[in-house]
Amino acid sequence: xxxxxILENRFPGRRAALKREILEQALYCxxxxxxxxxxxxxxxxxxxxxxxxxxxxxxxxEGILSALFFAAQDDQRHRLEQELAGANSLREAVYSIIWSYxxxxxxxxEWARFLYQARSPVAKGPFQEELTxxxxxxxxxxxERLISFGNDDIKIVQPFEMxxxxxxxxxxxxxxxxxxxxxxxxxxxxxxxFAESVWRSLQS
Amino acid sequence: xxxxxILENRFPGRRAALKREILEQALYCxxxxxxxxxxxxxxxxxxxxxxxxxxxxxxxxEGILSALFFAAQDDQRHRLEQELAGANSLREAVYSIIWSYxxxxxxxxEWARFLYQARSPVAKGPFQEELTxxxxxxxxxxxERLISFGNDDIKIVQPFEMxxxxxxxxxxxxxxxxxxxxxxxxxxxxxxxFAESVWRSLQS
DNA sequence: TCTGTTGAAGAATATTATTCTGTTTTGTTT
DNA sequence: AAACAAAACAGAATAATATTCTTCAACAGA
Numbered sequence: 001x002x003x004x005x006i007l008e009n010r011f012p013g014r015r016a017a018l019k020r021e022i023l024e025q026a027l028y029c030x031x032x033x034x035x036x037x038x039x040x041x042x043x044x045x046x047x048x049x050x051x052x053x054x055x056x057x058x059x060x061x062e063g064i065l066s067a068l069f070f071a072a073q074d075d076q077r078h079r080l081e082q083e084l085a086g087a088n089s090l091r092e093a094v095y096s097i098i099w100s101y102x103x104x105x106x107x108x109x110e111w112a113r114f115l116y117q118a119r120s121p122v123a124k125g126p127f128q129e130e131l132t133x134x135x136x137x138x139x140x141x142x143x144e145r146l147i148s149f150g151n152d153d154i155k156i157v158q159p160f161e162m163x164x165x166x167x168x169x170x171x172x173x174x175x176x177x178x179x180x181x182x183x184x185x186x187x188x189x190x191x192x193x194f195a196e197s198v199w200r201s202l203q204s
Numbered sequence: 205x206x207x208x209x210i211l212e213n214r215f216p217g218r219r220a221a222l223k224r225e226i227l228e229q230a231l232y233c234x235x236x237x238x239x240x241x242x243x244x245x246x247x248x249x250x251x252x253x254x255x256x257x258x259x260x261x262x263x264x265x266e267g268i269l270s271a272l273f274f275a276a277q278d279d280q281r282h283r284l285e286q287e288l289a290g291a292n293s294l295r296e297a298v299y300s301i302i303w304s305y306x307x308x309x310x311x312x313x314e315w316a317r318f319l320y321q322a323r324s325p326v327a328k329g330p331f332q333e334e335l336t337x338x339x340x341x342x343x344x345x346x347x348e349r350l351i352s353f354g355n356d357d358i359k360i361v362q363p364f365e366m367x368x369x370x371x372x373x374x375x376x377x378x379x380x381x382x383x384x385x386x387x388x389x390x391x392x393x394x395x396x397x398f399a400e401s402v403w404r405s406l407q408s
Numbered sequence: 409t410c411t412g413t414t415g416a417a418g419a420a421t422a423t424t425a426t427t428c429t430g431t432t433t434t435g436t437t438t
Numbered sequence: 439a440a441a442c443a444a445a446a447c448a449g450a451a452t453a454a455t456a457t458t459c460t461t462c463a464a465c466a467g468a
Contacts, residue, residue: 015434018446034328036240039424050448055426057446117324123384124238135386161387162378162394166401169373174366180327182339183365190366197370201405219465222415243455254417259457261415 006111010071019057021047023071026064031113035065035121066127069118070134072111077138079104084142090149090156094202095195097142098171102187102194105175113179139164156202166201170194210315214275223261225251227275230268235317239269239325270331273322274338276315281342283308288346294353294360298406299399301346302375306391306398309379317383343368360406370405374398 007020025046029038040061044051058064083100087093105112122131143160156163171194177183187194211224229250233242244265248255262268287304291297309316326335347364360367375398381387391398 015446034325036325037328040426041424051426052428052449053447060426120321120324121238121240124241139386159389159394159397161381161389162374162397162401165374165378165381169375169377170366170370170405171373173373173376174369177365177369182343185363185365190363193363193366197366197405197408200407201374201401203404204401219415244457245455255457256417256459257415260417264457 006071006075006108009075018047018049018053022049022054022057023064023068027068027110027114030065030068030118031110035117062121062125062127065118066122066125066130068114069122070127070130072108072115073134075108075111076101076104076115084145087149090146091199093146093149094167094199097167098195098198099191101168101171102175102191105179106186106188109179112175116176116179156204158204163202167198170198210275210279210312213279222251222253222257226253226258226261227268227272231272231314231318234269234272234322235314239322266325266329266331269322270326270329270334272318273326274331274334276312276319277338279312279315280305280308280319288349291353294350295403297350297353298371298403301371302399302402303395305372305375306379306395309383310390310392313383316379320380320383360408367406371402374402 007023011020011023022043026038026043029042029046033042038061040051040054043064044054054064058067080097080100083096084093087096122128142164146163171187174183174190174194175187178185178187211227215224215227226247230242230247233246233250237246242265244255244258247268248258258268262271284301284304287300288297291300326332346368350367375391378387378394378398379391382389382391
């Protein structure tokens with residue numbers, strides 16, 4: 001049932017049991033029915049609790065959505081940082097970014113699906129600022145890490161703004177297609193090809 | 205006010221005037237407030253009409269959303285087909301796909317923004333099947349067009365499923381970033397770089 | 409002009425999100 | 439252990455919102 005321990009990691013302990021249960025069922029509902037079509041009542045029914053409990057823990061629907069979103073995003077980023085820590089060159093860093101992304105999506109398809117569809121609602125909602133700040137932070141850290149390698153060995157595509165899009169764009173697009181069912185082959189099968197293609201695209 | 209004539213093209217004539225007006229204001233609301241936070245009342249207020257008129261034209265909120273979505277998608281695809289028609293080699297085709305995509309987004313930023321955020325809701329809603337069919341069709345047509353060139357001159361990345369992601373992924377990712385404000389430079393400035401990078405990534 | 413059809417309005421209804429009040433459980437202090 | 443405070447939970451009451459329904463007006467074709 002539990003596809004992973006993202007929730008356990010983030011909301012540990014006995015007292016948070018219902019909180020985790022609500023989130024898990026909400027995740028299911030959002031993915032199955034869509035964010036807007038998911039009602040508090042539907043979530044309530046699936047975990048046999050009360051509206052009072054739900055609102056006590058999350059305040060409102062946006063609160064549930066955001067809690068799920070940030071939990072997923074943090075887990076994904078954590079995986080990225082772990083992989084990236086082991087990289088010793090720009091080339092290895094690029095491979096780490098792509099591989100950790102693909103692996104995470106394949107390991108957590110439900111969470112990944114949710115992440116794609118919840119970004120816009122969260123970006124518009126009351127947690128707008130928190131999301132923006134996190135994105136700026138993450139982006140900056142990644143940029144510094146990449147710059148730290150220098151690019152003596154090969155000449156890298158110039159406008160730095162483009163770099164991240166070139167690296168993650170293809171994988172992201174493929175993962176979306178895979179999660180929506182348009183393509184059948186697991187992203188992991190193309191790990192190597194994605195990384196190599198991207199690396200080629202970077203040398204100018 | 206009217207960023208383009210997408211609505212005029214799709215719903216021409218005097219009798220569809222209110223229909224277009226409703227759609228235009230709805231587009232504004234969806235982008236400004238988000239899909240879920242946009243109320244029928246807010247749309248009604250912005251075009252000074254009645255709920256009756258709105259429901260007469262679109263049935264429900266999903267109906268407005270879908271009408272906008274398909275209008276935008278068709279316009280985008282139309283532009284792609286025009287550009288692609290002039291291509292005489294695989295290389296030119298790849299350039300056409302990327303350039304028409306970037307140009308369309310820059311020409312229609314509001315529509316592009318909407319397209320990104322409305323995909324999930326539409327994919328879950330009552331027009332689910334229509335969307336799927338359109339996607340399958342578009343994908344197939346594009347695939348056939350690309351295959352038609354053969355690949356005698358250069359060896360192209362093997363798994364065909366990956367091809368589309370490699371081509372459009374970087375541009376898509378960058379356009380999202382640009383529309384969300386994370387990067388400032390217009391995608392059009394990097395037209396050449398995106399196309400060249402992608403083309404390098406394809407040769408294996 | 410007549411007549412059926414489409415466009416439009418707004419009140420009435422149904423659905424859903426949210427608040428509020430009270431009760432129980434849990435943890436902590438004495 | 440008893441008393442207290444804080445957090446967890448339940449469910450009725452309320453508010454916000456989507457949708458339906460009934461009515462009237464504009465319009466095209468006979």
